[in-house]
Amino acid sequence: MKLLKLVPDNTNIRFLRWRVPFYVISLLLMAASLTLVFTKGLNLGVDFVGGQMIRTTFTQSAAAPVAELREQIGALGYGDPIIQQFGKPNEISIRMRLPEGAAADPELSDAMTQRITATLKSAHPDVRIDGVDSVSGKVSGELFRTGMTALLAAMIAISIYIWIRFEWQFGVGALFALVHDVTLTLGLFAVTQMEFDLNIVAAILTLIGYSLNDTIVIYDRIRENLKKYRRMPLPELLDLSVNETLSRTIVTSTSLLITLLALLVFGPDVIFGFTAAITLGIFVGTYSSVYMSAPILIWLKVTSRSFVPTESAVDKQEAAARAQG
């Protein structure tokens, strides 16, 4: 039986020849992402800004009466609802900002939920309330802070680990790749205005782990090759390492994508955003492992001396061994 080979044997693609243009493009994309995040902003969900999200299904209708709902809920005087479809056309989520004065009195926001659900039930007898998320301003502030702390802590802890296991240049490279992945993902959320909530923070933490996994496999090979080919120029050595691990990179990414696509297409609608974030992150992460974390080693001047004992050290060892023998 002939086996499938996604990557032919003995590839010799000179990935790093394009390192400068790709770095420029990536840096520009990162700058653009940051600008977008700060100007356009993220579409923060109720987890992070407080407010309410009510999920409903109109069991007897083919599609939810969105325009009518907007009018009915708007008439309650709490501002305009954000109505989004999730899953089928008769399944929608209704999002409301915190009512005025809710910071001082959390009961107000509870009263809002009650009035909205009562309105829904009286105007639409076939409505089924599938879920309510109600978060006060204080709690949402805390959730936002802990979410961001978790992200930062993960990035720093992972970089320190890489630094300890490899060399400081590798730690910096890994951190840079992580910053790159996180920034681009945030930028994507700013562009698409997809809802950004706690689930997305978890998704970013997940893709940080996976992206790093790719980086580590390449770094591991670079370390091995640095010991093996001590006279090879660094760019060549990096290209060799990326090519040697290319088949693994592609097969693993494909494996992850297979399962992610199954989740996107057949999985629960509630976690669509979460899955989408990880899926896009896999692409960004794979790219960054090759083009962000590897080339930085050239500029940070990694040498084989970092891993191989110097000539004089070897001489000393041998002398000691002779003396003993």
Added chain:
Amino acid sequence: MLDFPRWKVIWLWALTLVCVAAALPSLTSVAGISWPAALPSPKINLGLDLAGGSHILLEADASQVGRQRLETMEETVRQRFRQAEPRIQIGEISNRNGALSFVVADFAQVDAAREQVLPLTTGAGLTGQRDWDIQVIDGNRFVLTPTQAGIDQAITQAMDTATEVVRKRIDALGTREPTIIRQGAQRIVVQVPGLKDPQALKDLLGQTAKLEFKLVDSTAIPSDVAQGIAPPGSQIVPFADAQAGQGQTAIAVKRLGGIKGDQLTNAQQSFDPQTNAPVVSITFDSEGGAKFARLTTENVNRPFAIILDGKAISAPNINEPILGGSAQISGSFTVETANQLAIALRSGALPVDLKVVEERTVGPDLGADSIRKGMIAFGIGAVALMAFMLITYGRFGVYTCAALILNTLMILGIMAVANTTLTLPGIAGFVLTTGAAVDANVLINERIREERKRGRKVVQAVEFGYKEARSAIFDGNITNMIAATLMFLFGSGPIKGFAVVLIIGIATSVFTAVSLTRMWVAHWLRKARPTDLVL
């Protein structure tokens, strides 16, 4: 490599089988097969987002605890000074700005006053810290300031009581398996699965249920009362609703001489025999009954106000002394609200007001839908992935697939034994873990391919494949573990569920993908002695 000692084989299989066996009760319950009751049956809990239910985060108003403590202190100080021999006269008493201050009228009594106050200020805790600091300014002005330690302890005590009260109230609703946990200094998490109406629960928990009976000050001028001006020794209490006040918005009641409604043995919803309106019947304990009898005996033909959570719900006349130790509270109740009040009174008053600061409710239909879709996605993803592994790695792909299946079962088994909760993101974690778990096999298989290309013999290539791939597998999984652990530490409910699956999955996948496949490959190499590998 080929040499796998028998003890190692037994050990690996035993560990695998134990974990897999632990998964069986969960699997049979999904499939609808009954599990023999005689056998232990660890099962995976379903999170609220899958089972349906409500998660409610309650927060206490900590400043209220401090205010109440000041008021109690004021009462106690007044009482002690009144009962002291000789009586200590004080004035300018105030509990504003978070401290209690008063002036002892007679300079000669300052030392006696200090002696009276001192025992009130020592801490109840073991740390020896004082609960209050005493300061004497200008010779005769006492200032009692609560210490942080004292406040903290009071809050802790209040929260302990509040948690207990919350538990009693939820139990009274008859819901199954509620989870009630203290969180931080002033929060309580309540999780109730399969709840039909979270609103009733929120109403019940939001009610402080502090019941008081106070005498109405009939000397008060109605126009003053309406403006909120109380006669000396009285206070203004608003009516709960228009019906309770019968046209008035507030009522003046005497500060002293009332009794609290916390000494109850029972409270039940019933109906007024005359009007047939829903009422709450309460039964005092012996001490409370005696107090209530004295209050009603001494004040026949005068009105008294029934005050619930600072609002008067009715102000009936005392027609005759009530000696039997039971009473009826009428107000504008429906059967539901009367029942709710009865439950709240039975379980005792909350020492602090609790407010709902976060609520997450998932209906049972959405949860069931999520489980179904999650399982379908997992099934399709796993089958597609296994097919991909088979066509990419042939025989080695078979080992990878076997490892994948065992990995899934082991995660389920460990989750069941560790009593963890499966959430919706947790299902996603499952699907993702299968995708990520093959990475170790991919690394090994690719490495074996490489070593073969370099011209190594079959056995040597396999040996090198496992050995050289080890460091990358190890480092990669450690970093994933770091990310997952932080997610677990910082994440809330559902996200924690996701992190749990990732953490367990990382551990088991290294075991199945490296140790188990290595055993199988070694067995095959020893038996078949292949001279070439199809890889």
